[in-house]
Amino acid sequence: MSNNPSFLRVESLGKRYLPAAPPVFENVSFDIAQGEFVCIIGHSGCGKSTILNVLAGLETASEGVAFMANREIAGPSLDRGVVFQGHALMPWLSVLDNVAFAVKSRHRDWTRQQVVAHAWRFIEMVGLSGSEHKKPSELSGGMKQRVGIARAFSIEPKMLLLDEPFGALDALTRGVIQDELLKICAATRQTVFMITHDVDEAILLADKILLMSNGPRARIAEAVVNPLPKHRSRAGMHHDPQFYPLRNHLMDFLVHRSRQLTPT
Numbered sequence: 001m002s003n004n005p006s007f008l009r010v011e012s013l014g015k016r017y018l019p020a021a022p023p024v025f026e027n028v029s030f031d032i033a034q035g036e037f038v039c040i041i042g043h044s045g046c047g048k049s050t051i052l053n054v055l056a057g058l059e060t061a062s063e064g065v066a067f068m069a070n071r072e073i074a075g076p077s078l079d080r081g082v083v084f085q086g087h088a089l090m091p092w093l094s095v096l097d098n099v100a101f102a103v104k105s106r107h108r109d110w111t112r113q114q115v116v117a118h119a120w121r122f123i124e125m126v127g128l129s130g131s132e133h134k135k136p137s138e139l140s141g142g143m144k145q146r147v148g149i150a151r152a153f154s155i156e157p158k159m160l161l162l163d164e165p166f167g168a169l170d171a172l173t174r175g176v177i178q179d180e181l182l183k184i185c186a187a188t189r190q191t192v193f194m195i196t197h198d199v200d201e202a203i204l205l206a207d208k209i210l211l212m213s214n215g216p217r218a219r220i221a222e223a224v225v226n227p228l229p230k231h232r233s234r235a236g237m238h239h240d241p242q243f244y245p246l247r248n249h250l251m252d253f254l255v256h257r258s259r260q261l262t263p264t
């Protein structure tokens with residue numbers, strides 16, 4: 001991790017969809033360091049996806065600002081790769097061409113050969129070599145999600161934004177892809193902001209876990225630094241003496257404290 005504590009800086013963000021209604025969230029401020037993996041957890045409707053969309057430049061905030069590398073985020077950019085739950089692949093293109101399309105948009109001057117070689121690297125990285133000529137309709141949900149991840153990584157974004165990317169997957173596939181994501185992030189020192197509802201997933205992946213209170217007027221109630229050693233594994237992390245205290249703290253927030261912080 002670099003010494004720059006605020007590669008991404010969010011300052012007093014607020015969002016109001018309807019003028020007469022209270023804001024969904026307000027006064028949301030947090031920092032993400034370069035190479036840091038941050039998860040955000042909170043109940044449905046508190047505004048997590050809205051925050052992610054503001055960071056992606058797909059949505060504007062009603063109040064506050066977000067900066068990445070000291071530049072205000074004011075629209076979509078290839079510097080930020082987004083993976084949604086619904087993977088959004090182009091159904092008429094093969095796995096290879098779905099990834100190649102993204103590579104080409106990043107490197108417009110590259111030859112087809114360069115584009116394909118680069119796309120290949122990322123298809124291999126997510127364990128999809130052998131399926132590169134398949135269309136999305138021929139892939140399982142987990143495989144489609146891997147294509148989405150390969151595509152987002154292939155543009156080598158400065159920041160990766162993941163909106164519950166594994167939400168629709170069965171536990172086994174989810175575990176396999178979590179392990180892959182961990183490996184890729186360790187190898188590339190990728191900076192990540194990820195929404196999850198899964199406390200164990202957050203403990204496995206995140207360096208820091210942001211806890212959001214319930215909406216309306218939701219806020220970041222706590223930023224919990226993960227005390228477990230950086231090289232964690234799904235199989236081993238629950239043996240760490242710090243695992244259950246951390247898990248209980250997060251669960252306790254979701255069950256009790258997230259509500260108490262909601263203004264009446």
Ligand SMILES: Nc1ncnc2c1ncn2[C@@H]1O[C@H](COP(=O)(O)OP(=O)(O)OP(=O)(O)O)[C@@H](O)[C@H]1O
Binds near residue numbers: 044
């Ligand atoms: N375009 C929109 N117009 C009006 N209200 C919206 C719009 N988008 C989101 N909202 C409302 O804003 C609130 C926050 O939505 P958002 O999707 O950001 O929450 P979330 O925390 O990501 O929820 P979930 O965990 O269920 O995905 C919800 O009450 C939602 O109904």
